[in-house]
Amino acid sequence: MPDTSADSFDVIVVGAGPGGSSTAAYLGRLGRKVLLLDKASFPRDKTCGDALSGKSMRVIRELGLVAEVEKLPHGSITGVTFSSPNSTQVSIPFQSSDPNREGGTGYCIRRYNTDNLFFTAAKKTPNVTTMEKFQVNEVVMENGMAVGVKGIALTDPARAERIYRAKVVVGSDGVNSAVARAVLGEKAQLDPSHSCDAVRAYYSGVKGMNGQIEIHFVKSVMPGYFWIFPLDNGTANVGLGLLSGDLAKKMKKDKTNLISMMNNIIQNEPMFKERFADSKPLGPITGWRLPFGSKRRQLAGDGWVLVGDAASLVDPFSGEGVGNATNSGRIAAQFIDEAIERNDVSRLSLARYEVAVWDEFGKELSTSYKMQQLGRHSWLLNLVVGKAATKPKVRELISASLSNEEAKKKFENPLTYLWLLLT
Numbered sequence: 001m002p003d004t005s006a007d008s009f010d011v012i013v014v015g016a017g018p019g020g021s022s023t024a025a026y027l028g029r030l031g032r033k034v035l036l037l038d039k040a041s042f043p044r045d046k047t048c049g050d051a052l053s054g055k056s057m058r059v060i061r062e063l064g065l066v067a068e069v070e071k072l073p074h075g076s077i078t079g080v081t082f083s084s085p086n087s088t089q090v091s092i093p094f095q096s097s098d099p100n101r102e103g104g105t106g107y108c109i110r111r112y113n114t115d116n117l118f119f120t121a122a123k124k125t126p127n128v129t130t131m132e133k134f135q136v137n138e139v140v141m142e143n144g145m146a147v148g149v150k151g152i153a154l155t156d157p158a159r160a161e162r163i164y165r166a167k168v169v170v171g172s173d174g175v176n177s178a179v180a181r182a183v184l185g186e187k188a189q190l191d192p193s194h195s196c197d198a199v200r201a202y203y204s205g206v207k208g209m210n211g212q213i214e215i216h217f218v219k220s221v222m223p224g225y226f227w228i229f230p231l232d233n234g235t236a237n238v239g240l241g242l243l244s245g246d247l248a249k250k251m252k253k254d255k256t257n258l259i260s261m262m263n264n265i266i267q268n269e270p271m272f273k274e275r276f277a278d279s280k281p282l283g284p285i286t287g288w289r290l291p292f293g294s295k296r297r298q299l300a301g302d303g304w305v306l307v308g309d310a311a312s313l314v315d316p317f318s319g320e321g322v323g324n325a326t327n328s329g330r331i332a333a334q335f336i337d338e339a340i341e342r343n344d345v346s347r348l349s350l351a352r353y354e355v356a357v358w359d360e361f362g363k364e365l366s367t368s369y370k371m372q373q374l375g376r377h378s379w380l381l382n383l384v385v386g387k388a389a390t391k392p393k394v395r396e397l398i399s400a401s402l403s404n405e406e407a408k409k410k411f412e413n414p415l416t417y418l419w420l421l422l423t
């Protein structure tokens with residue numbers, strides 16, 4: 001017989017990554033009684049590029065974590081280096097006036113550390129109860145409303161099922177979200193045109209790192225990109241990502257996979273061979289999937305809300321997901337709190353969260369999708385990077401677009417490319 005002993009909360013948050021931990025921390029601060037569950041125990045690793053976008057800094061600042069972030073082992077990032085398929089390279093500094101970056105500098109921090117910071121902050125927040133090694137298998141539904149979760153404590157040898165009840169269930173359990181599958185059914189399946197497969201590994205001894213994150217549009221892996229992100233102590237996060245649909249075609253045609261493609265770049269590409277000649281891998285190459293926000297899914301329903309990767313909010317151009325995960329958590333907490341206050345956690349009431357998310361991220365995600373589509377054309381990348389390498393005005397435009405939405409939107413305009421041709 002399943003153990004049906006039920007505990008009751010205002011909100012159950014399933015998944016304690018950056019999205020779930022932020023949601024729980026904000027809700028706890030608002031005085032809501034929260035249960036934060038994760039099947040892993042912290043600190044735990046998460047396959048990622050480890051770059052912390054300027055957008056993540058808003059939540060880090062609001063949760064009072066800037067000083068702790070500074071103390072974590074990190075790479076200080078001052079800009080982005082791009083290379084085009086014809087191997088032209090250009091370095092673009094961040095603008096020192098960017099309000100999202102502390103003194104114009106960004107961070108690369110292993111997710112092992114970043115996620116533990118977010119989780120610990122949530123755990124310390126009044127009104128938040130955390131439970132690690134608890135795997136949620138089902139959302140408990142009553143009359144079409146989500147009213148709790150059912151799962152197992154992975155430490156319990158008997159694996160007895162437990163139920164916890166709440167007014168609202170938050171799915172922040174990542175790309176393979178059990179909550180999203182329970183509430184959305186087939187609509188939670190990833191579309192290969194709007195999701196990406198990526199691998200990464202840690203290395204020491206990579207030569208020529210310049211304190212910038214590096215994004216390389218290497219010819220052999222187009223339309224994907226290869227990255228080198230500097231971490232602490234001369235180490236680097238090195239990876240490769242490709243749209244899932246493109247990868248499937250490449251695998252079939254060239255009988256290859258992401259790991260062989262990445263090793264091939266490191267060992268054979270003239271631009272990287274020498275840089276990796278004395279490098280040492282510090283662990284295995286691991287892979288994971290990124291659900292892009294270019295395809296919108298329903299984010300709220302009767303008694304439930306999705307945030308972060310469970311809500312499919314990753315930027316389709318840069319692959320950044322931590323910023324949208326933490327900020328969707330911030331927004332979700334506000335609207336869940338208000339819905340509970342109104343004593344109405346119906347879809348109509350919680351849909352205000354969904355509207356607010358698209359208001360805040362919608363335009364940026366659609367610009368990024370257009371840029372991702374443009375980035376499929378080698379000639380265009382050659383043109384943009386080539387011009388940027390020689391023209392300060394072009395570098396300034398790209399630099400502005402790294403922090404400013406209006407500047408980024410210019411890359412949607414065909415006239416920008418005419419200007420580039422004539423510049």
Ligand SMILES: Cc1cc2nc3c(=O)[nH]c(=O)nc-3n(C[C@H](O)[C@H](O)[C@H](O)COP(=O)(O)OP(=O)(O)OC[C@H]3O[C@@H](n4cnc5c(N)ncnc54)[C@H](O)[C@@H]3O)c2cc1C
Nearest residue numbers: 015017018019039048049050051136173174308309321322
């Ligand atoms: C290779 C790669 C590189 C990337 N690079 C970057 C980058 O440089 N910068 C950036 O900002 N983003 C990057 N991303 C995206 C980023 O990793 C994600 O967007 C981010 O982790 C989303 O956070 P989250 O909290 O929504 O989900 P997650 O971080 O995936 O956390 C989900 C949590 O839910 C738990 N969980 C899952 N299922 C259950 C269950 N059934 N029951 C209980 N708990 C469960 C998991 O244990 C996990 O702790 C990258 C992704 C990949 C794959």
